[in-house]
Amino acid sequence: MTMFGDEMRRLMAEQGVSLRGLAKRVHYDVGYLSKVANGRKPPSVELATALDAALGADGALAALAVAKERLPGTPLDPDAEERLRKAVQQPRRVDTAVIDALAATLAAQRRLEDAIGSVPLVEPITTHLAVIEDLVLDARGPIRAKVLDVAAQWAQFCGWLHANTGTRSTARTWYDRAAEWAAEADNADMVATAWSMKGHLAWMTGRVGPMIGLSQAAQRPARRVSPGVRALAAQQEARGHALAGDGDATERKLDEAQALAARAAEHPEDEPAWIYFYSPDFLTMQRGLAYRYLGRHAQAVELLTTGLAGLPEELRRAEWAAWYLYQLAVAHEQAGEPEQACAVAAEAADIARQTRAIRLRVQLQRLHARLAATWPTLPAVTDLGEHLA
Known part of the structure; x- marks a missing residue:
């Protein structure tokens, strides 16, 4: 609820809209809207949709509301929140319950990112890490390794968010921090993951x-x-x-x-x-992507299609999954199948709009420019251009 309210207030400030003015636009009571904006009332999907239209949010608020319904366990329970507050005030009193609360919160945030994209999470996750860094600095004794372990996982996720939203130097910093904390905690899996994510960052550049x-x-x-x-x-x-x-x-x-x-x-x-x-379906997509790079376009189309079809519905609508839809559209383009390329690209564009995936939208626009240059009179290409606009 707090994340929804934060995003709602940010959009209001960006649009220069007062709470009273917004209430008139969406035909809701101003007192009720105030409680939603301040995290004291949960938003319905209907209200979120109306606010999206009033604030020009491209579905971002509705995505947050839907994610809240899908992930009812995302907020911390009151006891966990109180433990975290006390840990911030007295870092040396961190215990396993605080660490468990941080781990549970991170797991929920990862799945929330699948539903709403990286953009809305960058600021809150970075803010959380400022607190976690203080816990790392003060942790000592037997509990220190556990604090470092969970902190490294938060740092790796923060690096991913920054990489996915284009701030790659910051992403590199957080991946380095994740590797450092994981090495001290003796978590070989996270050390390897941090190196792998830095490899992913190298691929992006x-x-x-x-x-x-x-x-x-x-x-x-x-x-x-x-x-x-x-x-x-x-x-x-x-x-x-x-x-x-x-x-x-x-x-x-x-x-x-x-x-x-x-x-x-x-x-x-x-x-x-x-x-x-x-999952095996994710690996199937990786093989399809590699084959596309090798110029084996028909095989790439088959494998990417199969892999995407096998993903659970909640992951198929994720921002990262939409990127594989884009790759499938490119494979169709390279195989000389413009109608199929346009249909898949339009599906990816819908997810990119909902998750505010700017980098993906730019890639889709470049794909459309290539399609328009090769098939300028094809109706599907014209329709895709209008869809992207």
Whole structure:
């Protein structure tokens, strides 16, 4: 509720709309709106939709309201909130209950990001980390390793949010912090994940050499890192080899990732919580993406389509899943199938609008420009342009 109210007040300030003026626009009582804005009342999806229209929020408030309904356990219970307040006031009194509360909150925030995208979470997660850093500085004795462990997970998630919203230097800083805290906590899975995420960041900036090297570094402590974490790094290395045009290395690492994923599926309880999204369908999409980079467009279309169809509905509407829809649209374009490319791109655009995924919308606009240059009179291309506008 607080996140919804924060975003509602931010939009009001951005639009220069008073609470009374907003109440007139949406035909709701001003007192009730005040309680919603200050987190004292939960918003209905109907109210959130009306506020979206009044404030030009492109579905962001409705997404928050829907996510609240899907994730009723997201807010901390009063006891957990009180423990966190006391921990902030007296950091040396942190106990396992506080750590458990931080871990539960982070798990909920990860799934909330699947529903509403990265943009609304950047500020609140960064603010949380300012508090967590204070806890890290003051933690000592047997509890310190546990504080560092959960703090590293928060730092890795914050790095992902910043990378996904375009502030890559800040993302790199948080990934480094995650690796540092995880190393002190002796959490090999998170150390490897931080290196792998830095490899992902290198991929985002077009640096194929570091992408491959960092992905390899994430796989080296094989005896201590879970098969699932190594599988993620292996498929990312495969993607780097595909970008470099090395088909044999691509196939070898994809097969290795598949074998590791099968091992992870045998003992899911041994895998870290932050790779909850990893599944055979996700790996199928990775193979499809690698094949697209290798120019094997028909196979890429088949694999990306199959992988996306296998995702749970709540993940298929996630911002990161929409990016794979974009990749599928590009594969259709490269296979000479403009109508299919436009249909898939329009679906991705709907998710990008709802999650305010600016980077994805720019990529979709570039795709449309290419389609318009090649098929300028095709009605589907015209329709996609209007949809994006």
